[in-house]
Structures are given as structure tokens and as C-alpha cells.
Amino acid sequence: MATERSDVDLIEGDVVHAFARAALLAALMGAAAIVTIPYPLSPAPVTLQVLVVFLAGLYLGPLWGGASIVLYLAAGAAGAPVFSGMTGGPGVLLAEPTAGFLWTFPVAAALVGLLVHRGTTLIDPADASLPLVVGSLGIGLVLIYAGGMVWFSWLTGTSIVEAGFAVAVPFVPADLLKLAAAIAIVRSGRIDPT
Amino acid sequence: MLTYEPGDTIVHRLDPRSKLAVQIxxxxxxxxxTTPRALVALSALTAVVLVVARVPLLETLYAYRFALVILALGPIVAAATLGSPWIDLDSGLTTALASYRVLLILLVSAAYVRTTPVRHSRAAIQRTIPGKPGQLLGIGVALVFRFLPVLQSDMRTIRDAMAARLGTERxxxxxxxxxxxxxxxxxxxxxxRLSLxxxxxxxxxxxxxxxxxFSRRDAPVLSLSIVLVLTAFL
Structure with missing residues (x-):
């Protein structure tokens, strides 16, 4: 077995700090899959995961927020039971009917982060104006739905409208509740973003 | 729940990178x-993979039950039409075939999850993706595996504490x-605390x-994955 013989190249403190938060938020995203809300309309359980995507963008910014959700997807592909219904494995990302949502999660987190923080320098989201936060989360949610519907319609050969009825419409009310919760969390100012 | 099981099958001894190549x-x-003939061939290959990796079929299907519900919903939504004749069988059949291939992909991926420990997946990531992003991705995946049970228990604690205080009524x-x-x-x-x-x-x-x-037994598996990728263009 080859051993590295070069000098130790330490990772900078601020990178370690941001990375640890991103990695643990990815684990929280996986843990959120077990907290289900009883919801009659949907065939799959409604989980907190979209809320965690919002929080990743809001509190980690565009760079580490997106990276955090990428870590979540990579861990799921490696077999961690982090996807809804506590499943994992590369097949879920490659072919599951709702994998379109998963693929758009990191993009949505990065977009929310970019819109709220207006760049890669982190600000406290509690200081951002309310319309900005609401608008950014709304755009993120629309993006997630677009990804999920396009993927489902491509995979199963249904039309976009049919895909919307199968995988989007049943979830809209629950996701709007999560959007409201994300705003309440930001306005509470109880999370330290640094 | 679908998870890694130690074992001594040939699939356990393969390099994780060749297993991932087969998945792709x-x-x-x-x-x-999605032709019926292609699906018969793919079903046969799936059966071989499941037998060689000793994946229990029923347990795996149960683990993917929520995906299966959505897969079953696809053909029904596709077949239903507004107005006469209300049910379009052809469209439903096309979608049913499309759903079936997804089931096959999920079963083949179950073989990867069942036979690959986290440290192998992590090593595969760090050796395949060059530079700093690969390092962080590999370590990050290992941290997610490590902290998942901890945070799951945190979430359960919070949920139980809320229930004890009648939070469920809110x-x-x-x-x-x-x-x-x-x-x-x-x-x-x-x-x-972890960062410190x-x-x-x-x-x-x-x-x-x-x-x-990579060892000699990876050669046929890697060749198989190349053949599979090439057949996608046929």
C-alpha cells in the first residue's frame, strides 16, 4: 500500500468550519427522511427534505449549500438510507421516478443561496428583506417541481401535464407549508449563520 | 432496510469502481x-446479478415499496384519458414497460448497496474525482454515514419531546x-464541535x-459494463 510521504497540507480553518456544517446538514437531510407528516393526498410519505434544501441555501450560501446537498446525493448513491422511504443506492439517482426532484435539490439550494446572499459572502438571512426571502424560496420551489416533472415525464413517457398530476400537484400544499416554516425559522433569528 | 451485509460472494470481492461501471x-x-425483447434480456441479466450477489428479492422489493407505488401510478395516469374512450391501453402499456425497466435498475443497484462497504465507496470517490473536491466529497460521504444515526436520534428526540408537550395538537x-x-x-x-x-x-x-x-476478476465485469454502455447506442 502506497503511503503519502509529502508534508501535511492542512485545510484552512474557515473551510473546515463550512465543510463540517455542510456535511452535517447533508446528514440532517437524510435524517429528515424519517420524520414524516401524515398527509392523505400523496402515495409517498411527505418528509421535511424540501425544508432542509431551503435551509441549506439560506444558512450555508450558494457554494456550501449546493455542496451540502451534493454530499447528501453522493452518500445516498453510496448506499446510505437517506432517500424517501429510507432507501439508497445508485439506482435511485439513475432511474427512480422521482429522481428529478433529487437532481434539482442542489441547484435549488445554490439558487436560493445566491439570491438571498447576492454572492458568495454570507449574510445573516434574518437581515434580508422578507419579499427577497419569500421570492427566492418560491423560485427554488418552482425549479424543484420543474425538474421533478420533466424527469418523470421523460422516464415514464407521460406528458408534462400527466406528470404534474402524478408527482407535483399532490405535494404543493405540503411544500407551501414547508416554505412558510422556512420563513418562520429565518425570521426567528435563532440560528447563528457564522 | 437495504444495507451492506458482509459476505464472501464474488461481487463482494470486486473493486467498487467496476461495480459502479456496471450500474451506469x-x-x-x-x-x-423499452422494447419487450430488450426487457426480457435485461431481466435475465438482473436475475444473474441478484443470484451472484445473493440479494433477497422480496426484502429488496419491500425496501423500494414507495418507489414501486409511484411506478405503478405512472401507467394508470398515462392510460386515463379525459373523454371517450376514457382508457387508452396503448399509452398505459408503453408507460408500464418504462416503469418495469426502472424496477430492474433498482434491483441491480440493490446488489451494489448490499455488497459494498462505505470505506470502499469512499475510496472509489477519492480515487476517481481528482484534487480537493474529490477529497472533500469522499470525507463528506463518510461523515454523512457516521452522523446519520446520530441526527436521526436527535430528530426522534425532538419529535417525542414535542408529542409529550402536546405539540401534536398544534x-x-x-x-x-x-x-x-x-x-x-x-x-x-x-x-x-466536529470542525474543532x-x-x-x-x-x-x-x-x-x-x-x-483492480484485480483479474474485475476484467470481465468492466468489459460487461462497456458492452452495456455500447448497447445503449444500438
Missing amino acids: GFAATALAH GAVDRLTTLGLLGLSRTFDRAD ALQARCFSWNPTLPPLS
């Missing part, structure tokens, strides 16, 4: 072909806010990687 090859060709937004707020602040507390611990232990860009090497 299989998914590529299954997504490219509105949905109120409950979601409490769960999110407490979950996130606990997670960030743990992350800040990592720095105290000289967390570096160039750690010694776990050993990983």
Missing part, C-alpha cells in the same frame, strides 16, 4: 431500450418550524487513502 452501463442501456406550520429550528441548531452545534475536533487532529488535503486495486 445497465441504467444507460435500460433507459435507451398547526402544521408551527410543528414544521419547531422541528426545523431545533434540528438545524442541534446540527450546527454538532458541526462546530477535525482541526485538532490535523485535518489535511492529503491523507493516506484506503487501499483499493
